[in-house]
Amino acid sequence: MAKDRKIDMVILGVLSHERSTGYDIKKKIDGGISYFWKGSFGSIYPALTAMEKEGLVSRYAPEGQSGKREKIYYEITDAGKQTLLDWLNEDKVTNDLKYETVLKLFFGGVANPEVSIKTIENFESEITNSLAVLKGYEEVLSAVLDEPDHVYYYLTVLFGIETYEGYLSWCKNAKALIRKQLM
Amino acid sequence: MAKDRKIDMVILGVLSHERSTGYDIKKKIDGGISYFWKGSFGSIYPALTAMEKEGLVSRYAPEGQSGKREKIYYEITDAGKQTLLDWLNEDKVTNDLKYETVLKLFFGGVANPEVSIKTIENFESEITNSLAVLKGYEEVLSAVLDEPDHVYYYLTVLFGIETYEGYLSWCKNAKALIRKQLM
DNA sequence: AAAGACATGTAAAACGTTACATGATTGC
């Protein structure tokens, strides 16, 4: 495993649950993990092609009809499963945050305090919306924790909720501090 | 501002506080904001060259001696200050999380629960170390909040502490849940 | 004298996003 293309692991992970098309994969990323990972068509389709060549995934032709333009389903191969497992067992991880909101705040002294307050409030309202979505997931998932995979989905949702609630509490404190010290 | 190179804003922000060399800038990024933003020499030096051409920064020759190889200090120009201000006033931000730890956990069902526990514990110990560093910053900064800029530094440190504490509390819950449901 | 930090820079490679091109199918 010379390369490091994480999108490959996302795709293998999705395919380990069920056969999917590139389009499906994109939707699953958007719906299920977008609060900590993203992927675009421009990365998914080329990655599928490359991984097919490497034998990590294979095309699956459904029973159905030919002739018309068909959806291309992929499934994970044994080699793909092994690659996924190897990655899961690796200790090395890359956890990257790029928070432009916080970056702006760090340099807030250059502008008026109002500018920073505005930056925080924008963040606050975005996070509030996302948190509501995650709470919805939490409710659904907590009812079906008996399925083993669901425990893991649930954990990642909890991660999102925990961090988002932390963000919101920080927003409040940060605004208060700016107001108290600078306005 | 057609382009979108955020490293430019990091550099302008650093230079808005004081004249610095490329090397200084790198150290300041590593020391002060690395928990939410990163930058490498390979991006800093070319960005400085480009921004000098655009008139956003200029070289500053210190009084000192010539002859020997000299450090290259940069300072921010008025145009650079305006660019920084414009960016601070923009509402659009990109906040990106790429948490491989959480990604692995999402696909945890593929492997044994022990593998996921291990992933969480690795994360836990890394975060514990980083949190200690941030707590150190917090202590130092809280004593000098009368300097306006320090309030902003303090806020970003609080952001780190809040999120890291959230992570640690999540780690505990996540491990307990895996143990209860799957082991 | 050697090690390690200081200091600047370039080149290659990887990677990912955006925009574009194309067309089928489904629901109103």
Add this chain to the structure above:
DNA sequence: GCAATCATGTAACGTTTTACATGTCTTT
């Protein structure tokens, strides 16, 4: 019939990391 969504793919572009190359200065 039209709009939206489904569906696959390519190409250009820009950014960033990594590794390399080079040399100085400070401390032990």
